Amino acid sequence: MTFIPSGPPMAPPRGMRDVLPDATEALAALTSRLMGTFARFGYRRVTTPAFEYAEVLERGMSNVDRAEQLRFFEPGTGELTLLRPDMTPQIARIVATRLGHLPPPFRLAYHGTVLRRRKGRARLARQSTQAGIELIGMDGDRADLEVIGLAARGLEAAGLERFVIELSQVRLGQQALEAVPEPLRVRAADALARKDTAQLEAILSEGRTAKRTRQRLMRLTELYGDRSILGVARRKLRDEASRTALDELARVTEALEDSGLGDRLAFDLGELRGHGYYTGVSFNLLADGPGEPLGGGGRYDDLLGRYGRPSPATGFALDVGHLQWALELAGNAPKAERAPRWAVVTGDPLAGTLRSAGVEVSEVEGPLKRALDFARAWGYDGAVAKGRFERVDGVARKGDELDEATLAFVRGE
Numbered sequence: 001m002t003f004i005p006s007g008p009p010m011a012p013p014r015g016m017r018d019v020l021p022d023a024t025e026a027l028a029a030l031t032s033r034l035m036g037t038f039a040r041f042g043y044r045r046v047t048t049p050a051f052e053y054a055e056v057l058e059r060g061m062s063n064v065d066r067a068e069q070l071r072f073f074e075p076g077t078g079e080l081t082l083l084r085p086d087m088t089p090q091i092a093r094i095v096a097t098r099l100g101h102l103p104p105p106f107r108l109a110y111h112g113t114v115l116r117r118r119k120g121r122a123r124l125a126r127q128s129t130q131a132g133i134e135l136i137g138m139d140g141d142r143a144d145l146e147v148i149g150l151a152a153r154g155l156e157a158a159g160l161e162r163f164v165i166e167l168s169q170v171r172l173g174q175q176a177l178e179a180v181p182e183p184l185r186v187r188a189a190d191a192l193a194r195k196d197t198a199q200l201e202a203i204l205s206e207g208r209t210a211k212r213t214r215q216r217l218m219r220l221t222e223l224y225g226d227r228s229i230l231g232v233a234r235r236k237l238r239d240e241a242s243r244t245a246l247d248e249l250a251r252v253t254e255a256l257e258d259s260g261l262g263d264r265l266a267f268d269l270g271e272l273r274g275h276g277y278y279t280g281v282s283f284n285l286l287a288d289g290p291g292e293p294l295g296g297g298g299r300y301d302d303l304l305g306r307y308g309r310p311s312p313a314t315g316f317a318l319d320v321g322h323l324q325w326a327l328e329l330a331g332n333a334p335k336a337e338r339a340p341r342w343a344v345v346t347g348d349p350l351a352g353t354l355r356s357a358g359v360e361v362s363e364v365e366g367p368l369k370r371a372l373d374f375a376r377a378w379g380y381d382g383a384v385a386k387g388r389f390e391r392v393d394g395v396a397r398k399g400d401e402l403d404e405a406t407l408a409f410v411r412g413e
Contacts, residue, residue, distance in 0.1 A: 015117075015126030022379065025336035027129065030158055030327075031111050031320055033334070034131045037157040041150055043109035043133045048090040050113070054080040059306040060089025060277060070115050070126070083115040088277070088315060089303065091134045096307035104137025104311065111320070132297070132317030136304065139312040141248070144281050144299060145255040151285060151297065151316045152261055158323060159332040163287040163294070165264050167253065168271040170278045170298070171245040172223075172237060176216040177272050181207040188217070189273045195221045220270035227253065229267045245280070252281050277303045285318070289326035295319050340411050343375040345385035353402045354384070359410060381412060 012018060019027065035045060054071060061069075070083045084090060087110050095106050111131035133150060135143050148165060155163050173192070180188050184207045191200040197218065204214045223233050230253070233246055256265060271284065282298025297316025304311040327333055340359045344351040345366035354361050362380070364371040368390065371383035375392050382391035389409060390396040399406035 013126075017127065022336075025338065026334045027320060027324060029336040030324055030334040031129065031131055033158055034154050034318065034320070035109060035111060037154050038109040038131075038133050038150065041107070041146075041153075043107045043150075045109045045111075046091065046094060048084065048087055048094070048110060048112065051081045051083045052090065054082045056093060057082055057084070057089050060092055060303055061086075070117055084112075085114055085116040087112065087114065087130060087132065087317065088134060088300070091136075091315075092303045092313070093307050095136050095311070096304055096309035100309065105143075106136040107133070108136070109133045128322075129320040130295075130317045131320050132295070132315060134313060134315035136313040136315075137311050138314075139301075141251045141255055143312065143314050144252045145259065147297060147314045147316055148252070148256060148283055149259055149261065151283070151295070151318075152264065154318065155285065155287075155294070155323070159327055159334065160287060160323065160330065161332075162330065163264065163285060163326075164266050165256070165261065166266045166268050166271070166284045166286055166293075167249060168268055168282045168284070168298070169245045169249040169280065170272060170282055171280060172233070172242055172269050173217060173220050173272050174278075175241075176213045176220075179213040180204065180209055180217075186273075192217060192220060192270045193268070193273050195224070195270070197221050217270075220272075223269035224267060226266065229269065233269055249281055281314075283316070285316075287326040287330075289329040290319075290322040292319075292322060294322045294326060341380045342389075342410065343371040343378075343380050343383040345371050345383070348385060350384055350387075350402065354410070357402060357407055357410075381410070 039045070054069075069085055072081060073079065074081045091108055091110065095108070099106060109132070111129065113127055114130050115127050117126060133147065135147050138146075152165060177185055177189060180203075184203050188200060188203045191203055200217065200221065201214070204217065219236050223229055223236070230246060230250055234243070237246070253265065256262065266286075271282070277300040278298045279301045280299035282296065284293040284296040287294055295316060295318035297314065299312075299314040301312045304313055324334060338360070342354060342359055343362050343364045344354065345368060346363045351361050351363055362374070362378075364374045364383070366385055368383055368385035368388060371385060372390060372392065375381070375383045380392065382389060387398055387400040388396060389399060389406065391412075397406060397409045
Protein backbone atom coordinates (compact mmCIF):
# COMPACT_ATOMS: atom_id res chain seq x y z
CA MET A 1 0.00 0.00 0.00
CA THR A 2 1.35 3.43 -0.94
CA PHE A 3 1.33 6.02 1.83
CA ILE A 4 -0.27 9.27 0.71
CA PRO A 5 0.38 12.06 3.21
CA SER A 6 -2.37 14.48 4.10
CA GLY A 7 -1.91 18.26 4.12
CA PRO A 8 -0.08 20.43 1.56
CA PRO A 9 1.26 18.77 -1.62
CA MET A 10 4.69 17.19 -1.15
CA ALA A 11 6.38 19.53 -3.62
CA PRO A 12 7.85 23.03 -3.46
CA PRO A 13 5.55 26.03 -4.02
CA ARG A 14 4.85 27.05 -7.58
CA GLY A 15 7.91 28.54 -9.23
CA MET A 16 10.34 26.94 -6.76
CA ARG A 17 12.34 23.80 -7.43
CA ASP A 18 14.52 21.11 -5.92
CA VAL A 19 17.99 20.61 -7.39
CA LEU A 20 19.17 17.02 -6.98
CA PRO A 21 22.77 15.88 -6.33
CA ASP A 22 24.13 15.55 -9.89
CA ALA A 23 22.58 18.84 -11.01
CA THR A 24 23.71 20.60 -7.83
CA GLU A 25 27.30 19.44 -8.32
CA ALA A 26 27.29 20.51 -11.98
CA LEU A 27 25.82 23.89 -11.04
CA ALA A 28 28.45 24.34 -8.33
CA ALA A 29 31.26 23.45 -10.77
CA LEU A 30 29.97 25.98 -13.30
CA THR A 31 29.61 28.68 -10.64
CA SER A 32 33.13 27.99 -9.40
CA ARG A 33 34.49 28.38 -12.92
CA LEU A 34 32.76 31.75 -13.29
CA MET A 35 33.88 33.02 -9.89
CA GLY A 36 37.45 31.95 -10.63
CA THR A 37 37.38 33.98 -13.86
CA PHE A 38 36.10 37.05 -12.02
CA ALA A 39 38.77 36.67 -9.34
CA ARG A 40 41.56 36.65 -11.92
CA PHE A 41 40.48 40.17 -12.91
CA GLY A 42 40.59 41.45 -9.35
CA TYR A 43 36.95 41.00 -8.33
CA ARG A 44 36.66 40.11 -4.63
CA ARG A 45 33.69 38.05 -3.53
CA VAL A 46 31.09 39.34 -1.07
CA THR A 47 28.05 37.56 0.37
CA THR A 48 24.78 39.44 0.82
CA PRO A 49 21.79 38.66 3.07
CA ALA A 50 18.95 36.55 1.68
CA PHE A 51 16.46 39.22 2.78
CA GLU A 52 16.63 42.80 3.97
CA TYR A 53 14.33 45.52 5.22
CA ALA A 54 12.08 46.58 2.36
CA GLU A 55 12.71 50.30 2.79
CA VAL A 56 16.46 49.75 2.36
CA LEU A 57 16.36 47.64 -0.81
CA GLU A 58 13.56 49.68 -2.35
CA ARG A 59 15.84 52.70 -2.47
CA GLY A 60 17.60 50.93 -5.32
CA MET A 61 14.51 49.82 -7.21
CA SER A 62 11.92 51.34 -9.48
CA ASN A 63 8.19 50.84 -9.07
CA VAL A 64 8.39 48.36 -11.95
CA ASP A 65 10.97 46.31 -10.04
CA ARG A 66 8.76 46.34 -6.95
CA ALA A 67 6.03 44.44 -8.79
CA GLU A 68 8.31 41.37 -8.71
CA GLN A 69 9.14 41.44 -5.00
CA LEU A 70 8.32 38.70 -2.51
CA ARG A 71 7.64 40.33 0.86
CA PHE A 72 6.96 39.20 4.39
CA PHE A 73 6.85 40.62 7.90
CA GLU A 74 9.82 39.63 10.03
CA PRO A 75 8.38 37.67 12.98
CA GLY A 76 10.73 39.13 15.59
CA THR A 77 10.23 42.82 14.80
CA GLY A 78 7.18 43.06 12.58
CA GLU A 79 9.26 44.99 10.05
CA LEU A 80 8.40 44.62 6.37
CA THR A 81 11.20 42.74 4.63
CA LEU A 82 11.72 41.31 1.18
CA LEU A 83 13.62 38.42 -0.31
CA ARG A 84 16.36 39.75 -2.54
CA PRO A 85 15.18 39.91 -6.17
CA ASP A 86 18.51 41.32 -7.31
CA MET A 87 21.90 41.74 -5.66
CA THR A 88 23.08 45.01 -7.21
CA PRO A 89 21.24 47.28 -4.72
CA GLN A 90 22.75 45.21 -1.92
CA ILE A 91 26.25 45.73 -3.33
CA ALA A 92 25.54 49.46 -3.57
CA ARG A 93 24.51 49.50 0.09
CA ILE A 94 27.64 47.60 1.13
CA VAL A 95 29.95 49.99 -0.74
CA ALA A 96 28.19 53.05 0.65
CA THR A 97 28.05 51.88 4.26
CA ARG A 98 30.79 49.30 4.89
CA LEU A 99 33.63 49.96 2.44
CA GLY A 100 33.86 53.73 2.52
CA HIS A 101 37.34 53.63 4.04
CA LEU A 102 38.76 51.93 0.93
CA PRO A 103 39.82 53.74 -2.25
CA PRO A 104 37.89 53.16 -5.48
CA PRO A 105 37.45 51.47 -7.79
CA PHE A 106 35.52 48.72 -6.03
CA ARG A 107 35.63 45.41 -7.88
CA LEU A 108 33.18 43.04 -6.20
CA ALA A 109 31.80 39.64 -7.23
CA TYR A 110 28.94 37.59 -5.85
CA HIS A 111 26.78 34.55 -6.37
CA GLY A 112 23.63 33.28 -4.71
CA THR A 113 19.91 32.70 -5.08
CA VAL A 114 17.53 35.50 -5.97
CA LEU A 115 13.74 35.28 -5.78
CA ARG A 116 11.19 37.13 -7.88
CA ARG A 117 7.50 36.98 -8.51
CA ARG A 118 7.20 36.44 -12.27
CA LYS A 119 3.58 37.46 -12.69
CA GLY A 120 2.41 37.59 -16.28
CA ARG A 121 5.61 36.15 -17.73
CA ALA A 122 5.93 33.03 -19.84
CA ARG A 123 8.42 31.48 -17.40
CA LEU A 124 7.14 30.93 -13.89
CA ALA A 125 10.44 30.24 -12.09
CA ARG A 126 10.77 32.37 -8.98
CA GLN A 127 14.21 31.26 -7.86
CA SER A 128 17.41 31.46 -9.83
CA THR A 129 21.12 31.32 -9.12
CA GLN A 130 23.04 34.44 -10.10
CA ALA A 131 26.76 35.06 -10.46
CA GLY A 132 27.97 38.54 -11.25
CA ILE A 133 30.26 41.48 -10.71
CA GLU A 134 30.00 45.19 -9.96
CA LEU A 135 32.60 47.80 -10.88
CA ILE A 136 32.01 50.92 -8.78
CA GLY A 137 33.96 54.16 -8.83
CA MET A 138 35.28 54.01 -12.40
CA ASP A 139 33.66 56.27 -14.96
CA GLY A 140 33.56 56.24 -18.72
CA ASP A 141 33.92 53.85 -21.61
CA ARG A 142 36.89 52.06 -20.04
CA ALA A 143 34.65 50.70 -17.27
CA ASP A 144 31.98 49.61 -19.75
CA LEU A 145 34.60 47.81 -21.82
CA GLU A 146 36.01 46.01 -18.77
CA VAL A 147 32.61 44.77 -17.61
CA ILE A 148 31.27 43.70 -21.01
CA GLY A 149 34.59 42.09 -21.87
CA LEU A 150 34.61 40.16 -18.59
CA ALA A 151 31.06 38.95 -19.25
CA ALA A 152 32.28 37.50 -22.55
CA ARG A 153 35.33 35.95 -20.87
CA GLY A 154 33.08 34.36 -18.26
CA LEU A 155 30.93 32.68 -20.90
CA GLU A 156 34.00 31.48 -22.76
CA ALA A 157 35.56 30.13 -19.57
CA ALA A 158 32.32 28.25 -18.91
CA GLY A 159 32.71 26.55 -22.29
CA LEU A 160 30.10 28.46 -24.32
CA GLU A 161 31.38 29.15 -27.82
CA ARG A 162 28.32 30.69 -29.51
CA PHE A 163 26.71 33.69 -27.89
CA VAL A 164 25.72 37.25 -28.74
CA ILE A 165 26.29 40.47 -26.82
CA GLU A 166 23.25 42.62 -27.54
CA LEU A 167 23.96 46.28 -26.75
CA SER A 168 21.34 48.84 -25.78
CA GLN A 169 21.25 52.45 -24.63
CA VAL A 170 18.42 52.99 -22.16
CA ARG A 171 18.59 56.79 -22.37
CA LEU A 172 17.12 56.65 -25.87
CA GLY A 173 13.72 55.48 -24.60
CA GLN A 174 13.73 55.79 -20.84
CA GLN A 175 12.17 59.22 -20.69
CA ALA A 176 9.46 58.25 -23.17
CA LEU A 177 8.65 55.08 -21.21
CA GLU A 178 8.36 57.10 -18.00
CA ALA A 179 5.65 59.17 -19.71
CA VAL A 180 3.51 56.02 -20.01
CA PRO A 181 1.13 55.55 -17.06
CA GLU A 182 2.89 53.47 -14.43
CA PRO A 183 0.49 50.47 -14.44
CA LEU A 184 1.17 50.00 -18.17
CA ARG A 185 4.96 50.41 -18.26
CA VAL A 186 5.91 46.76 -17.84
CA ARG A 187 3.51 45.71 -20.60
CA ALA A 188 4.75 48.52 -22.86
CA ALA A 189 8.40 47.59 -22.31
CA ASP A 190 7.66 43.92 -23.03
CA ALA A 191 5.77 44.79 -26.24
CA LEU A 192 8.60 47.12 -27.29
CA ALA A 193 11.22 44.42 -26.71
CA ARG A 194 9.15 41.88 -28.70
CA LYS A 195 8.69 44.45 -31.54
CA ASP A 196 4.96 43.86 -31.27
CA THR A 197 3.86 47.16 -32.74
CA ALA A 198 0.14 46.35 -32.64
CA GLN A 199 0.26 45.46 -28.95
CA LEU A 200 2.43 48.47 -28.14
CA GLU A 201 0.05 50.80 -29.98
CA ALA A 202 -2.91 49.32 -28.08
CA ILE A 203 -1.18 49.77 -24.71
CA LEU A 204 -0.21 53.36 -25.48
CA SER A 205 -3.75 54.13 -26.61
CA GLU A 206 -5.13 52.56 -23.45
CA GLY A 207 -2.94 54.88 -21.41
CA ARG A 208 -3.90 57.94 -23.50
CA THR A 209 -0.20 58.49 -24.06
CA ALA A 210 0.81 61.73 -25.76
CA LYS A 211 1.43 61.57 -29.52
CA ARG A 212 5.09 62.55 -29.20
CA THR A 213 5.72 59.72 -26.71
CA ARG A 214 3.91 57.22 -28.92
CA GLN A 215 6.00 58.22 -31.93
CA ARG A 216 9.23 57.93 -29.97
CA LEU A 217 8.47 54.44 -28.67
CA MET A 218 7.15 53.22 -32.02
CA ARG A 219 10.39 54.35 -33.71
CA LEU A 220 12.38 52.28 -31.24
CA THR A 221 10.65 49.08 -32.40
CA GLU A 222 12.58 49.40 -35.68
CA LEU A 223 16.01 50.06 -34.21
CA TYR A 224 17.57 46.63 -33.85
CA GLY A 225 20.06 44.62 -35.86
CA ASP A 226 23.76 44.93 -36.67
CA ARG A 227 26.09 47.89 -36.28
CA SER A 228 24.48 49.79 -39.16
CA ILE A 229 21.46 50.42 -36.91
CA LEU A 230 23.45 53.13 -35.13
CA GLY A 231 23.44 55.19 -38.32
CA VAL A 232 19.72 54.60 -38.79
CA ALA A 233 19.13 55.71 -35.19
CA ARG A 234 21.04 58.96 -35.79
CA ARG A 235 18.72 59.77 -38.71
CA LYS A 236 15.55 58.97 -36.78
CA LEU A 237 16.48 60.42 -33.37
CA ARG A 238 17.85 63.91 -33.97
CA ASP A 239 17.55 65.57 -30.56
CA GLU A 240 20.71 66.47 -28.67
CA ALA A 241 20.13 63.99 -25.82
CA SER A 242 19.84 61.12 -28.33
CA ARG A 243 22.99 62.22 -30.15
CA THR A 244 24.93 62.23 -26.87
CA ALA A 245 23.59 58.79 -25.92
CA LEU A 246 24.40 57.35 -29.36
CA ASP A 247 27.91 58.84 -29.24
CA GLU A 248 28.48 57.01 -25.95
CA LEU A 249 27.21 53.73 -27.39
CA ALA A 250 29.35 54.16 -30.51
CA ARG A 251 32.51 54.66 -28.42
CA VAL A 252 31.83 51.51 -26.41
CA THR A 253 31.11 49.61 -29.65
CA GLU A 254 34.42 50.70 -31.17
CA ALA A 255 36.31 49.68 -28.03
CA LEU A 256 34.66 46.24 -28.06
CA GLU A 257 35.50 45.82 -31.74
CA ASP A 258 39.12 46.75 -31.04
CA SER A 259 39.19 44.11 -28.28
CA GLY A 260 38.13 41.37 -30.72
CA LEU A 261 34.44 41.12 -29.79
CA GLY A 262 33.04 42.84 -32.87
CA ASP A 263 31.69 39.64 -34.43
CA ARG A 264 29.63 38.93 -31.29
CA LEU A 265 27.80 42.27 -31.22
CA ALA A 266 24.17 42.99 -32.00
CA PHE A 267 22.00 45.98 -31.11
CA ASP A 268 18.50 46.56 -29.77
CA LEU A 269 17.85 50.21 -29.00
CA GLY A 270 14.29 49.43 -27.93
CA GLU A 271 15.29 47.12 -25.06
CA LEU A 272 14.04 48.88 -21.94
CA ARG A 273 13.02 45.91 -19.81
CA GLY A 274 14.84 45.04 -16.63
CA HIS A 275 15.93 47.04 -13.65
CA GLY A 276 14.92 50.65 -13.40
CA TYR A 277 18.31 51.85 -12.23
CA TYR A 278 20.20 51.67 -15.56
CA THR A 279 21.38 55.04 -16.84
CA GLY A 280 23.37 54.38 -20.02
CA VAL A 281 24.87 51.58 -22.08
CA SER A 282 23.39 48.22 -21.11
CA PHE A 283 23.54 44.75 -22.62
CA ASN A 284 22.01 41.28 -22.72
CA LEU A 285 23.87 38.00 -23.28
CA LEU A 286 22.00 35.72 -25.67
CA ALA A 287 22.41 32.07 -26.70
CA ASP A 288 20.26 29.20 -27.89
CA GLY A 289 18.39 27.35 -25.17
CA PRO A 290 16.58 29.13 -22.38
CA GLY A 291 14.45 31.49 -24.47
CA GLU A 292 15.54 34.31 -22.17
CA PRO A 293 18.87 36.13 -21.83
CA LEU A 294 21.68 34.27 -20.08
CA GLY A 295 22.22 37.48 -18.18
CA GLY A 296 22.97 41.12 -18.68
CA GLY A 297 23.95 44.36 -17.09
CA GLY A 298 24.86 47.94 -17.71
CA ARG A 299 25.70 51.33 -16.31
CA TYR A 300 23.85 52.61 -13.23
CA ASP A 301 25.47 55.88 -12.24
CA ASP A 302 22.61 57.11 -10.01
CA LEU A 303 22.17 54.06 -7.76
CA LEU A 304 24.99 54.68 -5.25
CA GLY A 305 23.66 58.16 -4.58
CA ARG A 306 20.45 56.64 -3.24
CA TYR A 307 22.55 55.08 -0.47
CA GLY A 308 24.46 58.26 0.32
CA ARG A 309 27.60 57.80 -1.77
CA PRO A 310 27.24 59.08 -5.37
CA SER A 311 29.56 57.15 -7.65
CA PRO A 312 29.66 55.89 -11.24
CA ALA A 313 29.03 52.17 -11.54
CA THR A 314 28.43 49.34 -13.97
CA GLY A 315 28.14 45.56 -13.71
CA PHE A 316 26.37 42.42 -14.85
CA ALA A 317 24.80 39.23 -13.55
CA LEU A 318 24.48 35.80 -15.16
CA ASP A 319 21.63 33.38 -14.56
CA VAL A 320 23.74 30.27 -13.95
CA GLY A 321 20.81 27.94 -14.64
CA HIS A 322 20.21 29.55 -18.03
CA LEU A 323 23.91 29.27 -18.83
CA GLN A 324 23.84 25.60 -17.83
CA TRP A 325 20.90 25.06 -20.18
CA ALA A 326 22.72 26.74 -23.08
CA LEU A 327 25.84 24.63 -22.46
CA GLU A 328 23.81 21.41 -22.42
CA LEU A 329 22.13 22.33 -25.72
CA ALA A 330 25.55 23.07 -27.22
CA GLY A 331 26.78 19.63 -26.16
CA ASN A 332 29.18 21.03 -23.59
CA ALA A 333 27.32 20.40 -20.35
CA PRO A 334 29.33 21.34 -17.26
CA LYS A 335 30.64 18.38 -15.30
CA ALA A 336 31.63 18.44 -11.68
CA GLU A 337 35.24 17.52 -11.03
CA ARG A 338 35.03 15.15 -8.10
CA ALA A 339 37.15 12.79 -6.08
CA PRO A 340 36.75 9.02 -6.49
CA ARG A 341 33.53 7.91 -4.81
CA TRP A 342 33.24 4.41 -3.30
CA ALA A 343 30.79 2.46 -1.15
CA VAL A 344 32.40 0.54 1.72
CA VAL A 345 30.70 -2.19 3.71
CA THR A 346 30.00 -0.90 7.22
CA GLY A 347 32.75 -1.69 9.71
CA ASP A 348 35.51 -2.22 7.16
CA PRO A 349 38.64 -0.41 8.43
CA LEU A 350 39.49 0.61 4.87
CA ALA A 351 36.75 3.28 5.06
CA GLY A 352 38.91 5.60 7.16
CA THR A 353 42.03 4.85 5.12
CA LEU A 354 40.25 5.74 1.88
CA ARG A 355 38.89 8.99 3.32
CA SER A 356 42.39 9.96 4.43
CA ALA A 357 43.55 9.40 0.84
CA GLY A 358 40.92 11.85 -0.49
CA VAL A 359 38.30 9.29 -1.55
CA GLU A 360 34.61 10.05 -0.89
CA VAL A 361 33.20 7.13 1.08
CA SER A 362 29.65 6.07 1.97
CA GLU A 363 29.29 3.15 4.34
CA VAL A 364 26.64 0.59 3.39
CA GLU A 365 25.44 -2.51 5.20
CA GLY A 366 26.99 -5.59 3.51
CA PRO A 367 27.48 -7.86 1.73
CA LEU A 368 29.60 -6.61 -1.18
CA LYS A 369 26.81 -7.21 -3.71
CA ARG A 370 24.48 -4.87 -1.82
CA ALA A 371 27.22 -2.24 -1.64
CA LEU A 372 27.78 -2.59 -5.41
CA ASP A 373 24.07 -2.19 -6.10
CA PHE A 374 24.13 0.96 -3.97
CA ALA A 375 27.20 2.24 -5.85
CA ARG A 376 25.56 1.73 -9.26
CA ALA A 377 22.35 3.41 -8.17
CA TRP A 378 24.14 6.50 -6.84
CA GLY A 379 26.74 6.82 -9.59
CA TYR A 380 29.70 5.72 -7.45
CA ASP A 381 32.87 4.22 -8.88
CA GLY A 382 32.77 0.94 -6.98
CA ALA A 383 32.46 -0.88 -3.66
CA VAL A 384 34.83 -2.40 -1.09
CA ALA A 385 34.42 -5.29 1.35
CA LYS A 386 37.03 -7.41 3.16
CA GLY A 387 39.92 -6.34 0.96
CA ARG A 388 38.05 -6.76 -2.36
CA PHE A 389 37.78 -3.60 -4.48
CA GLU A 390 35.27 -3.95 -7.29
CA ARG A 391 34.38 -1.21 -9.76
CA VAL A 392 30.83 -0.92 -11.06
CA ASP A 393 32.06 -2.11 -14.48
CA GLY A 394 32.97 -5.47 -12.88
CA VAL A 395 36.76 -5.06 -12.78
CA ALA A 396 38.05 -6.13 -9.35
CA ARG A 397 41.24 -6.10 -7.31
CA LYS A 398 42.30 -7.60 -3.97
CA GLY A 399 44.16 -5.48 -1.45
CA ASP A 400 44.13 -5.55 2.31
CA GLU A 401 46.12 -2.31 2.40
CA LEU A 402 45.83 0.82 0.32
CA ASP A 403 49.18 0.70 -1.48
CA GLU A 404 49.99 2.87 -4.48
CA ALA A 405 48.77 0.32 -7.01
CA THR A 406 45.45 -0.18 -5.24
CA LEU A 407 44.97 3.58 -4.82
CA ALA A 408 45.60 4.04 -8.56
CA PHE A 409 42.90 1.39 -9.19
CA VAL A 410 40.47 3.23 -6.92
CA ARG A 411 41.16 6.49 -8.78
CA GLY A 412 40.60 4.79 -12.12
CA GLU A 413 44.13 5.50 -13.26
